[in-house]
Amino acid sequence: MLRALAAELSDPGRFSRAKAYARDGAVIDIDIGPGEVRATIQGSRYEPYVASVYVTSSDDITSLLGLIPDRDELQATCSCPDDGPYGGAFCKHALTALLTLADEVTIEPEALVRWRTADPEAEGSGIPRRSGARTATTNTTDDEVIDVLVSALVAPHPIPGPPDLPARLPVTMAARGGPHGEDVARVLADALAVLRSR
Secondary structure, three states: OHHHHHHHOOOHHHHHHHHHHHHOOOEEEEEEEOOEEEEEEOOOOOOOEEEEEEEOOOOOOOOHHHHOOOHHHEEEEEOOOOOOOOOOOOOHHHHHHHHHHHHHHHHOOHHHHHHHOOOOOOOOOOOOOOOOOOOOOOOOOHHHOOOOOHHHHOOOOOOOOOOOOOOOOOOOOOOOOOHHHHHHHHHHHHHHHHHHHO
């Protein structure tokens, strides 16, 4: 639903570029807090852009429909020079922040509650504010942190040893005679003689 909302907020060209940014890992950092998602996005310039998507708080945090905002409940700011051809259009960086938020919500649904809550310590929310979606939470112990890459790091088979090499390697000689071939043969014979004398 958040992805569909992002598609409605801008023109197809910007939305397509935002999907590419989100898919290709251009989001360096994302911070999901009450009323704001702030993303640092590496764009075409050296300095990354900082885009924020602001949402009004919701009184209904118990239902999914109450958590998904309407268009008029969102505003965005970005450090890029593109503010859209008309008022209210989101730049590709702000759309990327919203699409990344949607990805984070699929992993951690509580992030949507945190985003729509006015106060992170509000009674009933029970969810502490997280400092960044791609970094460890500040209110967890080491035992609670789950590494999502562990399954990728476990090899199904042991790492193979080095290949067996023959004691002598065959040497290719020039097929034709002539002064060049004789020079190569003489240098190679001299090198082999030095190696055998050791």
